[in-house]
Amino acid sequence: MASLAKTLFFKFLTLVAVLIGVLFFLAIIMGASGLSDKMLKAILVESVRGYKQELIQQRLPIEQIDVAVAEFNKTMAAMLGLDQPWYFRIPQIIQRIFLLDLGESRVLQSSWGSRNVADIILDRLPNTIVLTASGVLISALVGIWIGLYIGSKVGSGIDRVVSVMSAISYAIPLWFIGLVLILVLAYGPKIIWGIQIFPPGGMVSIPPPREPLAYFLDFLWHLSLPLIASFIAFFGSWAYGVRNIVLNISQEDFVNFARAKGLPEDLVRKRYILRPALPPILTSLILSLAGSISGYIITERVFNWPGLGTLFYNAILATDEPVIFALVYVFTLVYVVARFILEILYIIVDPRIRYD
């Protein structure tokens, strides 16, 4: 048990180091590009104006107000750290990014009209998680299932199909598959035959259906095309990877022994092949995670999915720096959290780590 805690702790430390590294890196860019100064000055101007308003309402003489405001301005600037160059403020900037306390965006808004950066991000985050998680999970689960099946039928027709599909996964980016699908399945039938089989983009129809069930079905309808794209993009490499792992394991002595004992093939597959195959499968899931998170940024834009990827594009278009910094941080955070969950899963399925 002690070794388990130790392994977990070290994984955790590495991931925290990744996060801190990114935060530090972001803070330096933010400071050096003058964005931090700009942001703090906006806060300063805002609070000084509020203070002045307050004094005016108290009907103090104007000279007295001016003196007080100048004094307030000075203490406030010192408090925010504006009287020092940016590199003395790095801890403060890191803290601000970490808590998503990045003030207001320049242009972008959340769905309820807030310009607070944290609000904008939190508004979109669930949409991205739904899209990414469902896309990766469905293709991984089906891929693992098919891979287990064809691992014992190497050389069959379906095996060859999967090999070709894995080559496709290597070469064709997810977002291009999405583009082709939108062209062929959404706009094509609509323009040629006048029927809308799949929606060309978005998360729900406009206006969205009122009823909860209809809303949910409409959501699924919009989710289907991105999911098909994810499936085409990721399924092949999953099935092929699992097939290779299964192929290696089924040549091991303990599998032959299980078969020689006369165990039914189903049991052999489940207990003697799947179990030892799980850890390497999880490893490949962990390794592909960073790639798929990046892949969904552009895929969201292609499908006009209102998640963080589309927000990224909008922020670039509007040169909305605070949102861009926040997005880079949130993407790293999502990645680190997902990695950590997978590492825990890994320890659960791999007894060698647990009972070391």
Added chain:
Amino acid sequence: MIRELLKNKAGVVGLSILMLFAIISLYVVATFPLDYGIRYWSNPLYWQDYPKLAPPKWYNYFTKTKLVEHYVEDVTIPSGDDVKRWVFYYYFDADTFPQGVILKYSNLTFYRDVPIISVVVTRPDGQVVTLVDFDPIPPPRPGEGEPYRRFVESPRTLVLTTDPAVVRRVTSFVNARGGQCTTTEVRDRGLMPHIIFGNLRNSTCSAESFEPLHGVYVFELVMSGGVNDTISHVRLVIQGNVYGMMGTDYLGRDIAEGLLFGFPVALLIGGIVAIFATIIGVALGIISGYIGGRVDEGIQRFADILANLPTLPILILLVFILGPKLSNVVLVLIAFGWAGTTIIIRSMVLSVKTSVFVEAARLAGASSWWIMRRHILPQILPYSFALMIFSVPGAILAEASLSFLGLGDPSIPTWGQILQQAYDNGALQNFAWWWILTPGFLIVLTAVGFVLVFFALEPIVNPRLRRQ
């Protein structure tokens, strides 16, 4: 090594793709100007005569209705003395109507009086339509001496489809033959080509009520003036519905040209990033593996962090901050591309380090630098080369991704940018498949070529795989 590579079918396919791409790139570098992006591609004026959103020419083989091909003809020598005529014979046999008709002339030289210029078309059914009867030419300015020259720098362009006077004339022509059109309808629905190249089926004024009239159309630019008055160059453009090998985009740009220019750019991006990232990765990998200790720990932890990042968000941030220039994109890709190589090379170095010849060299008094350079580097060089090949498609795809998010270098057309412009300017909504599929297909084909070569190379250069 090459002979072994050629034994592998995947290797042969991959190599031939890459060879083909290299030949195309060399051709483009030799024939295209280096500032093609700024001078032509991003200059909408250059493309104004081209048809907009036209599918490729060969699309005609797949459709029942024959689409109009783009027609450009130049005439320099007129017929006649006092009244000079520049005559164009245009054979029209398509089932659809052209997008538009443009007439251009340049280098008008005249003496004494301003010549009168008119444009007339004679249809196959004998009907004559005067499109322009008096094109206004700036008269001699005070103090200007003979001969007077006009339209030398830029030609006089008559966009016959939208020119108000032409629209008024063709409207009265069609109404005289039983139509009920107003000039606004003709202008807004772009019916001028329909009226000239077709007959009315019924009196409603819409594109559907015209049927094409096949045959030879004679377009004439007529100039009546002095004997010595001349025009050096007259051009008639009939904008088709199909154009070139790859069609055109919303600005009328020839997509084939943009795609061609993208070949060397893609190979350059992929090549430079792969070469430099591999050099850095191999150097750090050797140092890390051979020297070990704190240096090893430091390099490996740093590489771990880099390899464990979702890189695209950080690429976006850096290119956003540094500005969307191709050199910045390449620099950032190099800075984040070496980590994977370092980790792999280090593990290879660790096994090479324990071999007898390294041991012997050390005992003979060789310095660390010598051993790394002369004994370790040659051992890992073949595999590094394979890794370099493998990292090319990643760089090309990353550039395409950045372009698709609007961070492409606006002065250099790339495949990713063509895709992005297609997406942003309604290629999907207009079902402009030629504008979306071809750039994406080229990106994918490049990636396939490099990946296939890598797959064929790997068993040859990886000692671990060779033993099996």
